[in-house]
Amino acid sequence: MEKQTVTIYDVAREAGVSMATVSRVVNGNPNVKPSTRKKVFAVIDELNYRPNAVARGLASKKTTTVGVLIPDVTNLYYSALARGIDDIATMYKYNIILANSDENEQKELKVLNTLLAKQVDGVIYMGTKITDELRDEFERSRTPVVLAGTVDPQKELASVNIDYGKALKQSVDLLVKNGNKNIAFVYKSDDSNVNDALRLAAYREALEENGLSYNEDYVIQEANSYKNGQAVYDQLADLDATAAIFSDDELAIGFLNVAINNGLKVPEDFEIVTSNNSKLAKLSRPELSTVVQPLYDIGAVAMRLLTKLMNKEDDISDKHVVLPYHIDNKGTTK
Numbered sequence: 001m002e003k004q005t006v007t008i009y010d011v012a013r014e015a016g017v018s019m020a021t022v023s024r025v026v027n028g029n030p031n032v033k034p035s036t037r038k039k040v041f042a043v044i045d046e047l048n049y050r051p052n053a054v055a056r057g058l059a060s061k062k063t064t065t066v067g068v069l070i071p072d073v074t075n076l077y078y079s080a081l082a083r084g085i086d087d088i089a090t091m092y093k094y095n096i097i098l099a100n101s102d103e104n105e106q107k108e109l110k111v112l113n114t115l116l117a118k119q120v121d122g123v124i125y126m127g128t129k130i131t132d133e134l135r136d137e138f139e140r141s142r143t144p145v146v147l148a149g150t151v152d153p154q155k156e157l158a159s160v161n162i163d164y165g166k167a168l169k170q171s172v173d174l175l176v177k178n179g180n181k182n183i184a185f186v187y188k189s190d191d192s193n194v195n196d197a198l199r200l201a202a203y204r205e206a207l208e209e210n211g212l213s214y215n216e217d218y219v220i221q222e223a224n225s226y227k228n229g230q231a232v233y234d235q236l237a238d239l240d241a242t243a244a245i246f247s248d249d250e251l252a253i254g255f256l257n258v259a260i261n262n263g264l265k266v267p268e269d270f271e272i273v274t275s276n277n278s279k280l281a282k283l284s285r286p287e288l289s290t291v292v293q294p295l296y297d298i299g300a301v302a303m304r305l306l307t308k309l310m311n312k313e314d315d316i317s318d319k320h321v322v323l324p325y326h327i328d329n330k331g332t333t334k
Contacts, residue, residue, distance in 0.1 A: 084299025229254020
């Protein structure tokens with residue numbers, strides 16, 4: 001026999017109080033007698049009642065729930081952002097629905113619509129590709145949206161990130177200072193990736209500013225995964241590149257291990273600078289030079305900004321927050 005769902009009406013009936021009183025108890029309203037509060041909680045425990053967030057939202061027009069769209073739940077970069085989001089959500093008493101899109105545009109739209117159907121109060125988007133279809137859904141829903149770890153080229157959506165172009169240029173400057181002239185740039189094989197588009201433009205500018213020529217052979221597009229490090233190594237092995245900048249840590253570590261297995265010394269023979277400062281960059285041996293992004297802070301600030309948008313607070317000075325970063329140089333023996 002199917003177990004029946006316990007409702008607020010059941011709790012009110014068993015406790016001998018009104019449904020409004022049960023609602024006040026559940027929502028922490030102080031205007032309830034201690035004895036009544038104790039009696040209601042006793043019934044809640046006895047019946048194992050779990051308040052329905054959507055039902056509560058029908059009355060308050062809020063579900064205190066936030067949807068988080070994540071491209072790849074296994075990627076340490078995104079998990080670090082999610083930790084910051086979750087901690088601040090807990091602080092402000094919001095629940096999180098984490099939805100993985102597998103970096104698939106159609107699944108992303110489906111997942112977003114599922115979140116919106118659950119009446120989430122806001123959405124945090126951690127992808128790096130804002131398609132026209134996705135933007136249309138954001139606008140149609142009128143639900144507050146904050147981008148975490150990416151930017152909106154049209155400056156319409158609120159965002160929290162670092163200056164990806166500036167960080168890339170400083171990475172090139174570092175490698176040039178260390179004596180490198182043939183510097184490769186390895187990024188995800190997707191031209192619509194907003195962050196990598198910024199990095200690619202900055203890469204060309206940095207080469208020019210350092211008096212170096214742009215060589216398209218040194219620009220390699222490869223999907224962000226450890227196993228694709230082999231493909232990158234194969235492409236660079238026939239070139240005379242002495243250094244590479246990677247837009248993804250997992251791909252960088254994959255390349256590093258394949259290079260070492262093939263007798264290449266890092267950083268003596270080949271220097272690597274990666275971009276995300278996830279745990280992988282610290283666990284690799286040798287450790288890699290990296291752009292140190294404040295990953296936890298990006299997530300935390302994005303969630304705090306979303307709370308302000310959801311509650312229509314007046315003290316939002318800037319909807320486009322750019323956080324500081326630095327480059328951790330592990331040095332070179334060249």
